Each structure stands twice: as structure tokens, then as C-alpha cells.
Amino acid sequence: MSRSFNQQFDQHGTWRRNFAHRLKWLSGWLNENELLDQSVAERLRDLESQMRTSKVMVAFVAEFSRGKSELINAIFFAGYGRRIMPASAGRTTMCPTELGYDVGVPPSLRLLPIETRLEPHSLTHWRDETARWTELPIDVNNADELAETMHKVAEVNWVSLDEARALGFWSDDNTEDNPVPDADGRVEIPRWRHAVLNMPHPLLEQGLVILDTPGLNAIGAEPELTVSLIPQAHAVVFILGADTGVTRSDLSIWREHLITEGDPGEARIVVLNKIDTMWDILSTPAQIDAQIDRQRKGAAELLGVPLRQVLPVSAQKGLQAKIRRDGPLLQASRLPALESVLGEGLLGKREMMLRGAVDNGIAALRTEAARILNVRQRDLSEQALELQGLRGKNVSVIRHMRSRIEQEQSEFEGSNARILALRSVQGKLLREVYAVLGSTALKSDMGKLAAALKKPGIKFNVRKTYAETFDALRNNLREVQATSAEIQQMLHATFRQLNAEHGFTLLAPAEPNLKEFEEQMSMIEQSHTQYLGVGNILKLAQPEFCDKLVRALSSRLRVVNEAAMSEVERWSKGAGAQLDAQLKERRRNFGKRIEAVDRIQQAAGNLEERLVELSAQEAGLVELHRRLRELTSLLTSNEPPSTSAAQNNELRAA
Incomplete structure (x- = not known):
């Protein structure tokens, strides 16, 4: 049975923490033996920080009403026994929402007012302007309170056409995407420009960042999403409706925001959600599977992606199955297959990148530390020859x-x-x-x-x-x-x-x-x-x-x-x-x-004593060479995380 994304991310987090511990022990050993120069010490600190704090971002992108927030609930928040992200019929997530964890910040939901769009600053600038955000404390142990707070991201304002135009939600030239005015001539726009949830969820604590994006009109109105946040995500999950397939607005999001010339698209996962709408009691299981396969092939052809990257799922039934601990329903939802692909592809790639960074850093460190030891050995040999020439003088x-x-x-x-x-x-x-x-x-x-x-x-x-x-x-x-x-x-x-x-x-x-x-x-x-x-x-x-x-x-x-x-x-x-x-x-x-x-x-007798001391120091340098090779090999080995406890004991013994 495939491992869930939660299980794979948990193992990935354990692997990272073990590497960070080993780096810390090695740094201490090098420092005790005066083998750390400034650049190597800085490289070690960078590697340790990278291991502890590097983030893995997954962006969920879809047009409205594709079940995107429900999928996030099913994969990440089923343990709460209820929905945490607002997920209901119609438009729910009205503003881009980041979910992550920074240990230095109290658990909270921070909301940036939509009016900041009228000022000439980017989202990057506003992140540091804490006074402009509305901050709501959260209790992560109270699921009902947390869910109620998260409903804030769905809040809207009703504004005049002039206000909507100024904020980027109304176009006189391109009218197709404009919201529908009410009887008073006002239109509905998001109340918030951006939301950041900071909470000590087990996966978020290990460096996962979830980016929940709104539909096409909102994405287009916030260019920073398109040119910064979404392209930097390590994986993008693009959600379609299994009942509708690829609609015109789906295709617009895909072509304008998610596909780039020369991009192999390996980090793009297409999800056909709501396959439960095809669970027809008048059709046989084989007929239902054939219908789902046709939708998969059609989506793969239209979007130009390999069939293996188009995965059918029922987020709603998957969430329900997890809460009720209903194994057969969970398998029928096909959620475990999506979690497995997401975990293996995303985390495998991230782990490979981190391993490469560690290997390069440790290789440079080993070379420099060995060079210092070689200099010491040469100096000791010269001292010994010099002192031997003093015998009888x-x-x-x-x-x-x-x-x-x-x-x-x-x-x-x-x-x-x-x-x-x-x-x-x-x-x-x-x-x-x-x-x-x-x-x-x-x-x-x-x-x-x-x-x-x-x-x-x-x-x-x-x-x-x-x-x-x-x-x-x-x-x-x-x-x-x-x-x-x-x-x-x-x-x-x-x-x-x-x-x-x-x-x-x-x-x-x-x-x-x-x-x-x-x-x-x-x-x-x-x-x-x-x-x-x-x-x-x-x-x-x-x-x-x-x-x-x-x-x-x-x-x-x-x-x-x-x-x-x-x-x-x-x-x-x-x-x-x-x-x-x-x-x-x-x-x-x-x-x-x-x-x-x-x-x-x-004292003449000190000559022989000093030569004995030099000989002992040379033997000590040979031992330091051996331990350097041994300890750095522990960091570059490809053994699984389960062996790390014994390896950490070896580092402590050093």
C-alpha cells in the first residue's frame, strides 16, 4: 500500500533533522581540533540552516468551484476531523492564502487589506509592513475556532465600478472576466489581498508551505503570483472537474500562468477532482473506470502532459473516508495514489537537491581541513629534523x-x-x-x-x-x-x-x-x-x-x-x-x-622529550586524518534515515 504524503513528508523531515544534527556534531569536532576556517564554518552554518529551514512549497491552482480547498483539507487537515479551509459550493478562497510555520511568530492568520493594491508596493514589501496587516490569533487545538477564523479568507467587499477598476477587478476593454454588478451597480471583490496562516501543524513545522490560489480573474489581477510565487513552487497541483473536463477558463489558467516554453512540466500534477459524480449505480465499475480514463486522456492531450501526471480523485470522499477511517472508501477516492505521486516526486526531488548541496559543501570542507592537517604534518616533520640536528651541540x-x-x-x-x-x-x-x-x-x-x-x-x-x-x-x-x-x-x-x-x-x-x-x-x-x-x-x-x-x-x-x-x-x-x-x-x-x-x-634532557612529543603529535594527526574521512563520509552516505541514530552516536563518540 502506498505511503501517504503525510508519511513521506514526515520521513523527509526526519532525514533533514538527522542531517542537521550530524552537521552540528561535525562542526563541533572540527572546531575542537582547530580545523575550521572562516569560510568552512560559514558553509557549515549555511548547510545546517538549509537543512533546518528550507521550505517545500506546493501551489494548488484552479478555477473557482473545482474542489481545490477540499483537496487541501483531505491531504493535510483530515486529522482535525472536519474541514479547516473553507470549502463549499461556489467561490470560497477569494484571496491567495499561504499556509506555513515560522517558530518565531505566534500562531495566527494575517490578512493584507485589498486597498494596498492602490499603493506602489509589491507583496514582498508588504510582508515586512506588519502594521498594515490584520492579525488574528488562532488556537490550533480548537478545530471549530480554527475553521471559523479561516473563513475570513472568503470575505468580500461590495464596491463601485470605479473602485473595482482602480483595484484591478474591472476592465472596460476585456469584459468577459468582469464580476456581475448588483442592482445598485456594485460588484463583489475580495476583502483581502493576501493571507498568511502561521500554525504548528506537523507538516508545516517540517518546512511545508501550501499556497492556495483563487481563480483566473484574481490570479491575473495579482501579477506577483504569476511571476514569483507560483513559478517558485516545487510542485503545482492543477485541479479540474472530472465531470466537466478542461473548460475554456481552465485552459486559460494553464496556458497563461502554468506553462512556460522549455519547461518540461515535471512538477505539474493535474488532478481530475470529483470523480464521485461519475459513481452511477446504473453503470458497472468497469464502465465508470472507462469513463474516468477517457476524461484523463482528454485532459492529458489538451494540456500536453503525460498521462501519468493526470490523476483522478474525489477529495470530498477522501476527506470523508479519512475522518470515518473507512478504508474501502479511501481507496475508491483514489486519494492515496495522488498522495504517493505528490510525495515521491516532490520530496524525492527536494531531497536530491539537498543531498547535492551537502555533498558539495562537505567535499570542500574535507579538502580544506585536510590541507590544514597536511600543513601541520609538514611543520612537525621540519621541527623534528631541526631538533635532531641539535643532538650533541x-x-x-x-x-x-x-x-x-x-x-x-x-x-x-x-x-x-x-x-x-x-x-x-x-x-x-x-x-x-x-x-x-x-x-x-x-x-x-x-x-x-x-x-x-x-x-x-x-x-x-x-x-x-x-x-x-x-x-x-x-x-x-x-x-x-x-x-x-x-x-x-x-x-x-x-x-x-x-x-x-x-x-x-x-x-x-x-x-x-x-x-x-x-x-x-x-x-x-x-x-x-x-x-x-x-x-x-x-x-x-x-x-x-x-x-x-x-x-x-x-x-x-x-x-x-x-x-x-x-x-x-x-x-x-x-x-x-x-x-x-x-x-x-x-x-x-x-x-x-x-x-x-x-x-x-x-635543560639538555628536554631535546629527547620534545622529539617524543613531536612523534606523538604526528601520530595524532594521522588519527585526525582518519576521523575526518570517517565523519565526513557519514554525512555523504546515502543510507536511509533509520540508520541515523547509530551514526549520530558515532559523531558523539568523536
Whole structure:
């Protein structure tokens, strides 16, 4: 029997927590043995934070009355024994609703008033403006109270046509999607622009984020949903009615908001909901199955997806079966099959990405820690040879050796000027990188796009405008890549010189590859220009809509640029931290050598004692090498989570 999404997510959460524990233990062991430089320590912190806090977003998208909220109830909230998300006939979820958990925020439902659309700010901006949200505390142990609070997301306002037009819910040019006015000429619009539920649900605590979106008209009126939130979801569940199949409005949502050129669509799951409407007592089970299969094939052909990604289900019967613990009804609802596909595809992909990040981070850490150990081994061997040469020598020879060590130390410290010059040039080039990718430069590029979009009239050349903007953004990344190559050449030359002069083992870290961020830019461009189809030409004639579009785009592009800058900064810090580590080891080595000579000067017998100590330290370094390989292997092994307890015990034993 397939595992439910809840079971798979629970196992995924256990796996992540175990990895975070192992990382923490390894960090402590490295720190105790002075094997952590600044960049490796930062990488470890990033990995641990990623494991503990990385989110998995599932977006549920559908036109009104497809049973979307009921499906969320069935998959995630059946344990409450009742519906939590509002789910009834007609339009229920009127505003986009995010469900997640932040341990630093009290359990609550936060609601952003629809009137914020009149102000020139994106959703990203409003997230930090807590004073503008209406916050309602929730009691997660009281299902009735929680459900009542969640009904707030369905609240509406009745406004004049002028107000509806200003807020983006009425179009004089594209009248098909307009709401129907009442007898007084008013129309119904959502009361809230966005809702965020923060609650310690077991799955939400483990990093799941659920995005419940309203229908086509509301999605189109909030561009940030289309160009930011939905494209960044790790999986999109698109719900159709099994009785109606793919309607014209379903097809509009799919083509305008969910499909992008070049996107393989593997993270798109199509759900044919309400198959219970086909459970006809006058038809045999085989006839019912054949009818469902025809609807599946028709939907797959119309949407252009593989048949395996179209899953029939009855959310209402699935929820009912879970509450009543009715096994046969649960199987008949086909909900377990959907949960299995959702869990295996979504969580498997996420786990693979996290494993890749861990493997890369641990490989870099192991290399750097091993380099420090090799430097220590070499220094110990040199000390042993130096001290062995003192056997049988008189006091003046020993005194002369001390003077020579002090002279070496002085010459070594004199080379710091070259190192400071390297850091100065490196800092200057990095400032150039930040100038190219920083918020000021992005604001300038977005300003040009906004100016082009605000020109009067219908913009038939909008795709060309976007192409020029994204070409400029990609060129910025290429300019940074060229600057990085310039820094890399300088590092190679300086490191070679320092290695030759001081016997260092410096190796410039691999240059950051910004191609990944160029590809992200292209994906954003594709999703955005796909959205700018013929259906939106009239909306693009509205300055307010263009403003929203550019603000939403800016928010997403800022994330890409900041990630690229972080990659360059991490690479630069890696080079600097490696140099700092070897400078530290060399200074410690000078101190140890002078200390050894002083001890020998005070008592001749200390020479042999010191040689024995060095031999013991060398043996200790061999053991540290072995433990480093062993402990890092525990983190990169592909063993299942059930073995993690024993592995954690091994880390503690270290």
C-alpha cells in the first residue's frame, strides 16, 4: 500500500533533522581540533540552516468551484476531523492564502487589506509592513475556532465600478472576466489581498508551505503570483472537474500562468477532482473506470502532459473516508495514489537537491581541513629534523638556531604587505561586482522597462522590450563572471608566489560559475513573456497593471542577483580564509619552534622529550586524518534515515 504524503513528508523531515544534527556534531569536532576556517564554518552554518529551514512549497491552482480547498483539507487537515479551509459550493478562497510555520511568530492568520493594491508596493514589501496587516490569533487545538477564523479568507467587499477598476477587478476593454454588478451597480471583490496562516501543524513545522490560489480573474489581477510565487513552487497541483473536463477558463489558467516554453512540466500534477459524480449505480465499475480514463486522456492531450501526471480523485470522499477511517472508501477516492505521486516526486526531488548541496559543501570542507592537517604534518616533520640536528651541540649553536628562527619569523611577517595589497585589489574588484548586481543597478534596469511599458497605447512589441531588458541583465552576470576571472588570475599568481616563498600549499578555490543564474534569468523571462500573451495586451495598456508587473518582476530578479553576489562573496571568502588559516598555522609553528629551543636551552634532557612529543603529535594527526574521512563520509552516505541514530552516536563518540 502506498505511503501517504503525510508519511513521506514526515520521513523527509526526519532525514533533514538527522542531517542537521550530524552537521552540528561535525562542526563541533572540527572546531575542537582547530580545523575550521572562516569560510568552512560559514558553509557549515549555511548547510545546517538549509537543512533546518528550507521550505517545500506546493501551489494548488484552479478555477473557482473545482474542489481545490477540499483537496487541501483531505491531504493535510483530515486529522482535525472536519474541514479547516473553507470549502463549499461556489467561490470560497477569494484571496491567495499561504499556509506555513515560522517558530518565531505566534500562531495566527494575517490578512493584507485589498486597498494596498492602490499603493506602489509589491507583496514582498508588504510582508515586512506588519502594521498594515490584520492579525488574528488562532488556537490550533480548537478545530471549530480554527475553521471559523479561516473563513475570513472568503470575505468580500461590495464596491463601485470605479473602485473595482482602480483595484484591478474591472476592465472596460476585456469584459468577459468582469464580476456581475448588483442592482445598485456594485460588484463583489475580495476583502483581502493576501493571507498568511502561521500554525504548528506537523507538516508545516517540517518546512511545508501550501499556497492556495483563487481563480483566473484574481490570479491575473495579482501579477506577483504569476511571476514569483507560483513559478517558485516545487510542485503545482492543477485541479479540474472530472465531470466537466478542461473548460475554456481552465485552459486559460494553464496556458497563461502554468506553462512556460522549455519547461518540461515535471512538477505539474493535474488532478481530475470529483470523480464521485461519475459513481452511477446504473453503470458497472468497469464502465465508470472507462469513463474516468477517457476524461484523463482528454485532459492529458489538451494540456500536453503525460498521462501519468493526470490523476483522478474525489477529495470530498477522501476527506470523508479519512475522518470515518473507512478504508474501502479511501481507496475508491483514489486519494492515496495522488498522495504517493505528490510525495515521491516532490520530496524525492527536494531531497536530491539537498543531498547535492551537502555533498558539495562537505567535499570542500574535507579538502580544506585536510590541507590544514597536511600543513601541520609538514611543520612537525621540519621541527623534528631541526631538533635532531641539535643532538650533541653546545649552547652557542642552540642560541644561534633561536636567532635564525626569529629572523625567519621577522622576514615572514614582512611579507604581509603583499598580502594586504592582494586583499585591497580583491576588495576593489568585489565592490565592482556589487555595483553591477546591486539593487541600484537593478532599479535602473527596471526603471527603463517601466518607462517603456508606461508609454500610451497597446504595446504589441512588449516581448522585444522584455528581451532587451533580460539581455542587459544577463550581460550584467557575464560582466561579473569576467571580473571573477580577473580576480582568479590574480589569486593564482599571488598564491604561487607565496607557496614558493613560504612553502604554503595555497590553492585558489574554483571560480564561481554564474551560468546557473543566467539560466534562472532565462526561466523567469520565459515564464514572464509567456504570461504576456494576447489575452493580456489590453491589461498592459493600463499603467497601474504595468507598475504591478514590474514590481513583481523586480522582487524576483533581486533574489537571483543577491544569490549570485552571495556565490561570488563565498568564493572570495574561501580564498581569504584559506590564506588566513595557513598564516595562522605558520605563526603557530614559529612559536612552537622558539618554545622548543628555549626548553632545550634550559635543560639538555628536554631535546629527547620534545622529539617524543613531536612523534606523538604526528601520530595524532594521522588519527585526525582518519576521523575526518570517517565523519565526513557519514554525512555523504546515502543510507536511509533509520540508520541515523547509530551514526549520530558515532559523531558523539568523536
